[in-house]
Amino acid sequence: MPQSYIKRILNARIYDLAVETPLDEAPLISTRMKNKVLFKREDLQPVFSFKIRGAYNKLLQLTDEQRAKGVVAASAGNHAQGLALASQHLGVSATIVMPQTTPAIKIDAAKRRGSKVVLMGDTFDEASAHAQKLVVEKGMTYVPPYDDADVIAGQGTVAMELLRQYSGPIDAVFIPVGGGGLCAGMSAYIKYVRPETKVFAVEPVDAACLKAALDANRRVTLPHVGIFADGVAVAQIGKEPYRVIKASIDGVITATADEMCAAIKDVFEDTRSITEPAGALSLAGLKKYVAETGCEGKTFVAISSGANTNFDRLRFISESTEIGEKREAIFAVTIPEKPGSYAKFCKLLGKRSITEFNYRYADNRDAHIFVGLQVSPSNNDREVIANTLASKGYKVCDMTENETAKLHIRHMVGGHAPQAGDEKIYRFEFPERPGALLKFLTKLAGRWNISMFHYRNHGAAFGRVLVGFQVPKKEHKQLETLLKDLGYPYSDETNNEAYQYFLG
Known part of the structure; x- marks a missing residue:
């Protein structure tokens, strides 16, 4: 209990x-x-x-024989630093196995405290498997990050x-x-x-x-x-x-x-x-x-x-x-492509602060604009704005919760590409380390034309990419097979409203 x-x-x-x-x-x-x-x-x-609390308490419970043989852990961050400092304090040899995706700031912190750092694999599971191998081979004591x-x-x-x-x-x-x-x-x-x-x-x-x-x-x-x-x-x-x-x-x-x-x-x-x-x-x-x-x-x-x-x-x-504070809303709004439309639209918004406004000419009928607005989190402001615009005849799509819109489309709004026929859109995550983007592209290259590409480094362990491929319908199954073989998490965004409005 x-x-x-x-x-x-x-x-x-x-x-x-x-x-x-x-x-x-x-x-x-x-x-x-x-x-x-x-x-x-x-x-x-x-x-x-x-993490210093648990790592240090674990080391204090070890026998002199266990301390003499050293300790090992798998960690991509805070547990590694906690164990490194605790080991340094007690004079115990420590080996930290980290994924190759680990940011340099965390690798350097573990090394600075005297630990040996081994980079292995792209994920925690791969690093953990190598740490367990060291336990068997060298008799080291494994210090778990939480299950102990x-x-x-x-x-x-x-x-x-x-x-x-x-x-x-x-x-x-x-x-x-x-x-x-x-x-x-x-x-x-x-x-x-x-x-x-x-x-x-x-x-x-x-x-x-x-x-x-x-x-x-x-x-x-x-x-x-x-x-x-x-x-x-x-x-x-x-x-x-x-x-x-x-x-x-x-x-x-x-x-x-x-x-x-x-x-x-x-x-x-x-x-x-x-x-x-x-x-x-x-x-x-x-x-x-x-x-x-x-x-x-x-x-x-x-x-x-x-x-x-x-x-x-x-x-x-x-x-x-x-957006997390519910103080910004993102909308795709369709307005007439004619002089005076922008002024009329902005007048309808009144004195609301516009945080973002993106537009690219597509045809002489309709204009799709990507607009961010400051809203109040307490009075259903998003819904009020959407209803107000709709009541004036505007076609409105709320994209505040649309991950593709927030991570990619808002940085890409540039116009439709009618020449890019048979286009399929996918969102990927791949391990973020030097050369990873080139490796990702190399794996994809050669079979189908890449018609769109957006990558943005967020300072995280994994990069996020939005890619468009020109793929004939009869080859869709072949594309799916290739993507599964890549081993990267992905999702089909071809029907995402953000893509359809601004880039499709």
Whole structure:
């Protein structure tokens, strides 16, 4: 039972390396939410993440013989840095196996702390398989990122601190979930000490392995995992975390990438620190809970769990923030292609701020414009705008939730290509590392003409590409076979409204 972790958590002697992080009130977001919001600042740990707690606690439990043979772990980020620092502190040899897609900032951080870094494969699973091979070959001890009782107990010290730091009633605590180590440790402690406090796990909507497990009443493996919040991009919840979590939480909340971006901005405005997407995930869940329940006057805690993000990701995060905050709406609007149409359209919008306006001449009948507008998140502004435009005879398509429109089309609006017959459109994700784009193109080249291509580096582990192929209908099955053989996640976007309006 989860209660068995209480003694482990109380006995975790980690504070000669990990620090007790502050529990800070967030006045700006509290005022907006009409609830008291507190941030547990795990971004202030020596490695800018809570992961140092579990890694160090695990090393403290090893025998002298195990320490002498060294430790190994597979990690693409925060666990690697936590283990590297803990190993350096105890004088233990550490080998970290990372995917080749790991950003240089994380590789350098592990090396700087004295660990040997081995780059293997494109995914965590490939890196993990190599780490297990080293365990067999060299007798090293594997230090799991989450599926281990000592690691879970180390992470549980976050809950021990926050309940000591805030003696008043706490209505709910929101905890990010990837493999589940943090949530397992924290929820076990909170439910034992303050059973009246609700505990909500928060996951990305495209990496919700805990929700899938609870729905199926067993652990399942997701067929595809979203990569935006790389710190929680896990296909299957850990076995031991799942056993603990399912008995000690009150629900699961999922958040989109846009909602995480908005939460990153919220954390910045209250703390002037920039979290990684996974680091702001719990706040995104908190905001969603408040919006859905309409509660006021409550006290909530969000875990600011990490701040290891690449600087070049900030552009994408910033662009997505307004949509995630529901303060920007994106529409495709059809207006007559004749003098005075733009002035008439803009007059109808009144004094609303236009955030984006894209147009390219296509024919002398209709003009399709891509327009972004600032809206209010509280009064169905998107729906009001769409209805107002439609009532004046405009054809309107709301693209605020259209991923292809947001990631690609808004940067491509340039006109239709009637000469590009038999065009099929696909969206891909491929490992982001030097030479990856060339390799991707080489695999696709030769059979069919590429009629459109858009790639944009978002500073993440995987690149996103929108590609058009000119493929005769009788060869569609051959194309599908080739795409499956590529091994990259993809989706057919030929019928996507954004493409049809502006580029088809």
